[in-house]
Amino acid sequence: MRILASYNIKGGVGKTAAAVNLAHVAADRGHRVLVIDLDPQGAASFYFRVKPKVKGGGKGLVGGKRDLDDLIKETDYESLDLIPADFRYRNLDLMLEAEKKSTSRLRKLLRPLSADYDVVILDCPPSVSLVSEAVFEAADALVIPLIPTTLSLRTYEQLEEFRMEQKIKKLKLLPFFSMVDRRKALHREILETFPKSHTNTLGVPIPYASAVERMGVERQPLTAFAPRTAVAGAYRALWDAVDAATG
Amino acid sequence: MTSPLFFVPPPAWTADERSVAAAIHAARGDLSADRPATRTSVLIIRDTVARRLARRGCRLSSLSTGSDRDVWTLHRTDGGVLATETLSRHPAAFGDDLPTGPLRAHLEELTKGRALQSIIQIGLTERTVALRDRDGKIRSRLVFTTATTDDGATESDLTVKPLKGYERDTQRVQERLADALGWAVTETPAVDRLLAAVGDGSRTAPAAENDIRPDDPAGPAMREILSAQLDVMEDRLPGVLADRHPDYLHQFRVAIRRTRSALSQLGDAIALEGRTEAIDGFRWLGRITSPVRDLDVQMMDLAGRRKRMEGDPHALDALERHLAELKTTAHRDLVLDLSGSRFRSLVLRWRDTLSPSSANWTATETLRAPFAEIVSARAAKLLRKVLRDGRKIGPETDAEKLHDLRKRMKKLRYVTEFLAEVLPRDRSKPAIKALKGLQDVLGRVQDREIQVEALHGYGRVLSEGGDGDAETLMAIGAWTEELDSDRQAARAEFADAFEVFAAEQTQALFHDIFGGKRQLRRRKED
Numbered sequence: 001m002r003i004l005a006s007y008n009i010k011g012g013v014g015k016t017a018a019a020v021n022l023a024h025v026a027a028d029r030g031h032r033v034l035v036i037d038l039d040p041q042g043a044a045s046f047y048f049r050v051k052p053k054v055k056g057g058g059k060g061l062v063g064g065k066r067d068l069d070d071l072i073k074e075t076d077y078e079s080l081d082l083i084p085a086d087f088r089y090r091n092l093d094l095m096l097e098a099e100k101k102s103t104s105r106l107r108k109l110l111r112p113l114s115a116d117y118d119v120v121i122l123d124c125p126p127s128v129s130l131v132s133e134a135v136f137e138a139a140d141a142l143v144i145p146l147i148p149t150t151l152s153l154r155t156y157e158q159l160e161e162f163r164m165e166q167k168i169k170k171l172k173l174l175p176f177f178s179m180v181d182r183r184k185a186l187h188r189e190i191l192e193t194f195p196k197s198h199t200n201t202l203g204v205p206i207p208y209a210s211a212v213e214r215m216g217v218e219r220q221p222l223t224a225f226a227p228r229t230a231v232a233g234a235y236r237a238l239w240d241a242v243d244a245a246t247g
Numbered sequence: 248m249t250s251p252l253f254f255v256p257p258p259a260w261t262a263d264e265r266s267v268a269a270a271i272h273a274a275r276g277d278l279s280a281d282r283p284a285t286r287t288s289v290l291i292i293r294d295t296v297a298r299r300l301a302r303r304g305c306r307l308s309s310l311s312t313g314s315d316r317d318v319w320t321l322h323r324t325d326g327g328v329l330a331t332e333t334l335s336r337h338p339a340a341f342g343d344d345l346p347t348g349p350l351r352a353h354l355e356e357l358t359k360g361r362a363l364q365s366i367i368q369i370g371l372t373e374r375t376v377a378l379r380d381r382d383g384k385i386r387s388r389l390v391f392t393t394a395t396t397d398d399g400a401t402e403s404d405l406t407v408k409p410l411k412g413y414e415r416d417t418q419r420v421q422e423r424l425a426d427a428l429g430w431a432v433t434e435t436p437a438v439d440r441l442l443a444a445v446g447d448g449s450r451t452a453p454a455a456e457n458d459i460r461p462d463d464p465a466g467p468a469m470r471e472i473l474s475a476q477l478d479v480m481e482d483r484l485p486g487v488l489a490d491r492h493p494d495y496l497h498q499f500r501v502a503i504r505r506t507r508s509a510l511s512q513l514g515d516a517i518a519l520e521g522r523t524e525a526i527d528g529f530r531w532l533g534r535i536t537s538p539v540r541d542l543d544v545q546m547m548d549l550a551g552r553r554k555r556m557e558g559d560p561h562a563l564d565a566l567e568r569h570l571a572e573l574k575t576t577a578h579r580d581l582v583l584d585l586s587g588s589r590f591r592s593l594v595l596r597w598r599d600t601l602s603p604s605s606a607n608w609t610a611t612e613t614l615r616a617p618f619a620e621i622v623s624a625r626a627a628k629l630l631r632k633v634l635r636d637g638r639k640i641g642p643e644t645d646a647e648k649l650h651d652l653r654k655r656m657k658k659l660r661y662v663t664e665f666l667a668e669v670l671p672r673d674r675s676k677p678a679i680k681a682l683k684g685l686q687d688v689l690g691r692v693q694d695r696e697i698q699v700e701a702l703h704g705y706g707r708v709l710s711e712g713g714d715g716d717a718e719t720l721m722a723i724g725a726w727t728e729e730l731d732s733d734r735q736a737a738r739a740e741f742a743d744a745f746e747v748f749a750a751e752q753t754q755a756l757f758h759d760i761f762g763g764k765r766q767l768r769r770r771k772e773d
Contacts, residue, residue, distance in 0.1 A: 030333070049384035073412030076377075076385045081411060219383065 001114035002246050004121050005139040009155045011126035014145040014178035016043040017212050017222070018238070019123035022143070024221035025239040027080035031118040034072065035082045038135070039125040042085035048075045049219050050084045068109055069116075077224065081117075107138035128162075136168050141246050145178035145206070148190035156198075174245055176202040176238060179212075202241040206234050252421055253404040253437065254430040262374065262391050262403065270405060271376055273427030274389055274420050278378040283391075288312040290369040290394075290438060295361035296483065296494050303357055305329065310371075319345075321353055329353050362494040367445065369438060370395045375408075378420065386416040394437040400445050402437040405430070461669045465513075465621040466607070466614030472668060473509055474601045476502040477594070487536075488585060490578055493543035500540055503532050508661035512625055520607050521600055528593040535584045538577040545701065546570050552726050562722035565714045569705055622666045623761040629659040630757055637685075637745045646692065649741065653689040656682065663760070670760055678756040681748060688737050688744040695734035699727045 006019035019035060027033045037044040042052030050073050071083045110120060124135055136142070144159070146152045156175055163171060175198065181187050195201040206212075209231040211222055218225045223232045260266060271280045289311045294300045300307055304324050309317045320331040330350035345351040354363075374391040388408040395401040407424065409417040425432065433440070459468045479502040486495030507529045510522055549567055553560040584590060600607060608614055613621065636652050660682045667675035706723045709715030715723075747753060 049382045051382070051384075071412075074410040 001117055002119050003110060003139045005124050005135045005142050006121065007124040007135065007142045008144055009126060009128055010152065013147050014206065016123050017215060018143060018145050019121050020044050020047045020221050021223050021235040022239050022242060023080055023121045024077060024223045025236050026119050027077055032116060033080045033119045034113060034117045035121045035123060037085035037123050038131065039085055039123055044123040045084035047215055047219055048082050050082050052085045068113065104137055106134040110138055136171055139171060141172035141174050143242055144173060144175040146175050147179050148177050148187040173200055174202050174242060177205040179208045180205040181208045202238060204234055204238040204241050206238065207231055251406050251409060253406045253433050254424055254428060255404050255433055256430055262393060267374065267391060270428065271389060274424050275378050276419060276423055278380060278386055281377040283374040283376050286312060286373045288371045290371055291365050292367045293363045294366050295358050296364055296498055299358055299361060305357060319350060321350055362492050364492065368397055369441060386413045387420045392437045394441045396445055400441060402441040404437045459618065459669045461619035462617045464609065464615045465618040466609050468618035469509060469513060470601055470608045472665060473506060476506045477597060477601060488582055496536060496540055496543065500536050503529055505661055508658060512658055512662050525597060535581060539581050542570055542574040542577055562718045565709055565719045566705055566723060569709060619666060619669055622662060626659065626662045626666055627761040629662060633659055634749055649689055650693050653693055656686050666760060674760055678760055681753045681756055685744050685748045688740050691737035692734055695730045699730050702727050
């Protein structure tokens with residue numbers, strides 16, 4: 001079972017769109033996929049039309065009193081399930097802090113799922129916290145959407161430093177460019193230069209597209225309601241790149 | 248999740264729009280219903296000709312839904328999925344045609360190299376209706392299924408397909424359906440009910456286990472065994488005539504050989520009337536079926552050679568075409584013979600001889616003696632001859648002596664297999680395995696020699712006919728070298744193989760089953 005996390009410290013960069021669309025493509029390719037919506041905003045749950053409510057809230061998730069299996073909801077898409085978010089996850093840090101060995105808690109919870117799932121995708125909140133540390137310990141790879149701007153790259157460098165300091169060598173960092181506007185010279189320049197110094201960059205940029213914003217209206221993965229668009233094709237190619245880098 | 252329930256409509260109900268709409272209306276409550284989405288598919292139940300899977304409590308199915316890939320599933324018939332895999336459309340003829348994985352591993356073990364056939368084909372029509380909540384989320388699905396066989400037998404049902412995490416919704420929909428429709432409810436889906444009604448091959452195929460006991464009179468016991476062989480021949484005949492698959496002819500010929508063995512090895516002991524005529528008839532059958540079988544084996548060997556050879560496997564294309572032409576002619580001749588009066592009257596007369604009311608089978612004291620006693624005595628005698636002949640064979644012994652030993656071993660094997668019909672499998676299996684071990688070595692010595700000779704002949708024909716270019720002849724030459732090398736290896740292995748066979752430990756297996764009266768009275772149920 002591969003555990004992937006869609007993660008960035010910054011918000012609004014396309015984490016949830018990536019998590020939801022990559023999950024849909026992976027399921028379509030024949031993998032058994034589980035999305036876990038860890039963001040109290042519950043955007044992934046919203047896209048899948050699943051009510052953002054988990055019995056017991058954050059304690060229900062990490063407290064160990066409930067089997068994760070009891071929290072799983074089947075989505076409308078074959079081989080694609082979801083553990084929805086809950087607004088009470090805003091206190092997840094506190095709940096984890098109360099647990100022994102807090103950062104390894106999530107990894108332990110996910111382990112029994114390997115019998116039923118090939119891929120788990122964690123949609124993470126934009127933060128640096130105990131939750132993100134728990135994610136780093138549990139995941140095999142972070143899929144990191146980056147808008148090609150200077151500030152965005154800076155946050156990536158901070159993440160790389162954090163990984164080195166914490167010595168989480170097994171954790172792969174897979175940055176990719178999101179919301180790319182090729183009309184902008186800065187975007188074009190960064191798309192060309194960044195991968196030269198960061199060879200782990202996935203070579204599939206996701207273009208800025210209104211279709212992505214329509215996900216909130218359609219409440220479906222973009223790859224489901226607009227499969228023939230260029231951006232849907234880009235997400236499919238992105239999954240293939242993630243699959244190759246982690247398979 | 249709990250087991251799904253299937254609502255069985257009354258016989259007069261049809262899945263027309265109005266009826267379906269009424270059922271949906273009854274089911275949905277405050278959920279909204281999508282328009283039905285219809286999917287048609289074909290479910291094929293596959294098994295070996297002798298129904299090895301069904302007899303071992305398994306069912307193999309492939310589901311085609313219109314794409315170029317089918318879903319293959321191996322179930323246990325008492326529930327549970329052993330393996331499932333999505334495969335490309337070309338049907339696998341053998342377990343080892345499948346890609347490596349749990350499905351292939353299971354099938355190789357269960358089928359032991361036997362070919363897989365389509366046993367029953369079922370057309371499935373599924374109309375699915377998604378039921379959604381106010382957010383548009385699917386909470387439940389209704390599935391109307393109709394399953395129909397080629398000859399028109401049909402079963403239908405309606406089920407509520409549960410969604411993980413929405414079990415309460417499923418329960419509510421089921422309750423509404425139960426209240427509104429008043430249909431019968433079962434846990435068995437339409438496909439399983441249809442298979443139970445038409446038969447899925449799980450009834451024992453001919454030549455399966457019988458009820459003979461060791462102490463049963465020899466005559467009626469032999470009659471039952473020989474009847475089973477004739478049943479097998481009649482069952483496989485259509486497949487032989489249609490050239491459906493080599494396995495049909497192979498099983499047809501095994502039944503012929505077992506019949507001939509019984510007639511020649513045991514027929515004199517039971518003084519069967521019309522024995523000589525029957526022996527001649529079945530010898531003729533063996534002869535007329537040989538050419539096609541030999542060509543089938545050569546073509547299967549050629550396929551195996553292609554996978555192993557270095558160089559261009561297409562170098563053997565000309566040989567394959569030649570074999571295919573020979574096979575077409577040979578098969579045409581075989582069909583003529585099997586459609587002719589000689590075969591028909593042989594079967595009719597033999598069936599008459601095998602009639603339970605015939606006095607043939609209980610007329611003498613020997614016929615009334617215990618079956619196992621008669622067969623064991625004959626088997627023990629053959630075993631002594633095999634040991635005597637085998638001990639005389641040294642490194643310089645002429646190949647002809649090994650061929651003679653092989654023939655004698657075949658007779659011993661068939662007689663042992665007759666005895667195995669009345670013994671528990673765990674007693675007879677080790678002895679038969681020991682026989683097979685030595686037979687395999689002897690087989691390689693003789694078969695490779697015949698194959699080399701045949702290939703030389705084909706090479707000459709192709710060369711003289713202008714169809715064999717240098718590449719073809721070189722490929723044939725390389726193949727004959729491989730075969731000859733294996734023949735020599737087998738010849739060298741014979742001494743050790745015979746030593747193992749003749750060893751006290753191995754012989755004890757035969758003494759156990761050919762042994763004294765006390766042992767022979769042990770029943771199958773032990």
